[in-house]
Amino acid sequence: MSTTHQRYYVPHDSGWPIFGAVALLLVGYGAASWVTQAGKPEGGNGVYIFWAGIALLVVMLFGWFGTVIRESTSGLYSDQLDRSFRQCMAWFIFSEVMFFLAFFGALFYARVIAVPWLGGAGNNAMTGELLWPQFDAVWPVLKTPGGTETQPMPWSGIPLINTLILLASSVTLQVAHTAIELGNRARLKVFLGLTIVLGAVFLGFQVYEYVHAYRDLGLRLDSGIYGNTFFLLTGFHGLHVTIGAILLLVIWLRIVIKDHFTADKHFGFQAAAWYWHFVDVVWLNLFIFVYVL
C-alpha cells in the first residue's frame, strides 16, 4: 500500500454511465428486433434502433474517455488509481479469454466427440447405422450428415501470411513500447503507426479470404459445424482485431495530435498494447486449431 497517502480520486457524479446504459438498451433491443425482422417482407425498425444505439455508445466513449483524460492530465490520479486501471484491464482480458474459450470448447467438442460419435465411434454404432449410415466422420466435415457440402480452407496462403503479419505487428508494437519508455517519440509514432497498418492489412486479407470462401469454396457460415466454428471463431477474432486497431489508432492520434503520454505515464497505450497481444495469441491458437490441424 502506498504510504504517501495520496488521495484516491473518487469522481463526482457523471451522466455518462447511464447514457451508456441507454445506448446498450438500444443496441440490445435493436439487434434483437433486427434479427427477428430480417428477411420478413414487412421489415422493421430494428436496424435503425441498433445503429442509433451504436452511435450513442460512440458518443459516450468519447465523452467518458475525454473526461478521464482531462482528469488524468490535470494530475488527479494517484499511483493507486493507476494500479486499479491496470488490474481492471487485466481482468477484462481474462474475461475475453473465457469468451473465446467457449467457442474453442465447441470446436474441440465437435472434433473430438460429436463428429466421431455421429460416425458411430464409441458405443454409438447404431446411431451411425440408423441415422446417417453414409456419413463420413472426418474433420473437417466437408459433407454434413444432412448432406450440405463445402470445401476446406487451406492453411497455407492467406492464413499463413496473416499469421506472419500479426506476429510482425506484435514486434512493431513492442518496439513502439520500448520507444515510449525511452522517450523516443519519433520512433514511437512510426512503429505504432506501422502496427496499425499491419492490423488493417490483416483485416483486408481476412475480408478477401471470406469472399474467397463464400464465392469459390462454398464455405459458408451455414455449411455445417466446420463452417460454423470457422466463421464464428475467425469472425469474433476479426472483430477483436478491429476493436484493437481502433484502440491503437486513437492512441496514435492522441500521441501525434495532442502529444499525450510520457515515458513513465502511459497506461492508455499499455492497455491497448496488452489487448493487441491478447488478440495475437488468440490468432495463434486459431491458426493451429482451425486451420492447420
Next chain:
Amino acid sequence: MSTEQTGALHPGEHLDHEHKPRGITRWLYSTNHKDIGTLYLLFSLAMLFIGGSLAMVIRAELFQPGLQFVDPHFFNQMTTVHGLVMVFGAVMPAFVGLANWMVPLMIGAPDMALPRVNNWSFWILPCAFAILLSTLFMEGGAPAAGWTFYAPLSTTYSSDSTAFFVLAVHLMGVSSIMGAINIIVTIFNMRAPGMTWMKLPLFVWTWLITAFLLIAVMPVLAGVVTMVLTDKYFGTSFFDAAGGGDPVMFQHIFWFFGHPEVYIMILPAFGIISAIIPTFARKPLFGYESMVVATASIAILSFLVWGHHMFTVGMPVAAELFFMYATMLIAVPTGVKVFNWVATMWRGSMTFEVPMMFALAFIVLFTIGGLSGLMLAITPADFQYQDTYFVVAHFHYVLVTGAVFGIIAGVYYWLPKWTGVMYSERLAQTHFWCSLVSVNILFFPMHFVGLAGMPRRIPDYALQFADLNALMSIGGLLFGLSQLLFVWGVVRCMRGVGDKASDRVWEGAQGLEWEIPSPAPYHTFETPPVVK
C-alpha cells in the same frame, strides 16, 4: 479474522463530509458505492416480487390437477421467466448490492475502484430486464425453454423471443462482468494499510472468489447464448446433429457456466453467515483459515462437476463416474463450513435477534439442500430423480432458504448501519417465523412428490399428488405474503422510523464497518484507516 482489529480512525477526519447531491440525479449519476448499493438492493427487491408473482401463477395452476388457469405454453413461459428473473434479477444483484455497500466499509476503502463503471454496471441491469420482460407482451410470448434453455427447445422450437432473451443475457453479462471486475480490483488494490489478506472479513473473501467465478463463467454464458442465436437465425448447427453439431454440446457449455453460477449465488451468503454467527455467539469465527481454504476449493471444484446435471443424457460411464465423485468431493469443503459455524456457536453466549434467526435457519435448511444434492449426485439414483420435483426441492432449499435467507439475514444485520435506525424486532421476528413455516410448507413436500415421480415443468399431474400440491400452493402464497412484512420493516427503517442505532449496533459486532457512525456517512475512509 478481523475481529480484533480496531479501525482506528484518525480524529477529525472527513466523516462529516456530507455534501450529497440532491434530487433524481443523485441516483441516476451516482458514483457513490452506498447509493449504488442501495439501487442494486431495491432493484433486486422489485425483481423478487416480479419473479414471485410469476411463481404464484405456477402455484395457482398446480393447486389442482388438470388445466385451470393457463395453457401449457404460457405455463412454460412462467417457469422460464421466473427462473431467469430470480437468478439474474433477484439473487445476483442483491449480492452485488451488499458487496457495494459493505466491501469498501469492511476493507477501509473510500469507494469502489472505478465508481463510474460501477454506476454503469448497475444501470445496464434495468435495461436488460426491460428487454427480457418485454417479451412477455410479445406475439408468441416469452422464452419457454426453461431457465436452462436447452437446445433444440431454445432454437428449433422457440418463438422470436429468443433473440430478445439472448441480447438481454448479453447485457446482464456485461453488467455482471464489469461489476465483478470492480469488486475484485477493489479488494486487491484498495485495502487500508494493515488490512492483510488473512485479516479480511469472510464476506470479502467469499466475494473475491465469487467475483473470480463471475469473470470466468459469464463470458462462457455469453458464448453459448450467441450459439443459440446463430443456430436459430443464421443457419449454424452447433446444436443440430444434421449439421455435425450436437444438442448435448449445448448442455456441456451451459453447465460449465451453470454449476459455477450456483456457487456464485451461495458463496456470498456463506460470507454473510460467517459474519453473523460470531457476532451473536460473541466468539470469533471458528477455523477462519479453513473457511478461506474451503471457499477456494469449492470454487475450483465447481469447474469440474458440471456433468452432474447431465447424468441421464448419455455420457460415457467414465465421465459419469468422474462427475459423481467430483461432485461428492464438494460436499467436503461444504461440510467444513457447516462444522465451523456450529463450532463457532459452541459454548458461545448466544442471543437470537433476527439476523441470527435467519442465519440459524440457513444452516439447518441449507444443509438439507446440500444433502439432497448429495443424493442427486449418486449417478444411478439420479436416473430416478432427474427432472422430478425432487430436483426442484433441492435447488429451492439451497437457493431460497440458502441464498435468499442469507440475503435477508444480511439486510437485517446491516440495515441499522445503513439507515441509522433499528428495525422493529417484533415485526422482523414475525416475518422470520412466517417465512420459516411457510417456506417449508412450500418446499418440503416437493421431496415426497418428486421421489414418487412427479415431473417438473409440467402444468398437470397425476391425481395422487393432488393433496400435497394444494398444500404447497398454500405455502407458496403464505411465503409470498410474508415477504410483505419484510418490505414493511425495511421501508420503516428507510423512512427513519424506529430507535436510533448505536455505532456498533450489535454488542458482539467486530470489524471496520462498525467503527463508523450509524447511519454510515455519505463518504467514508477518504483517508484510509490504519488497521492494527
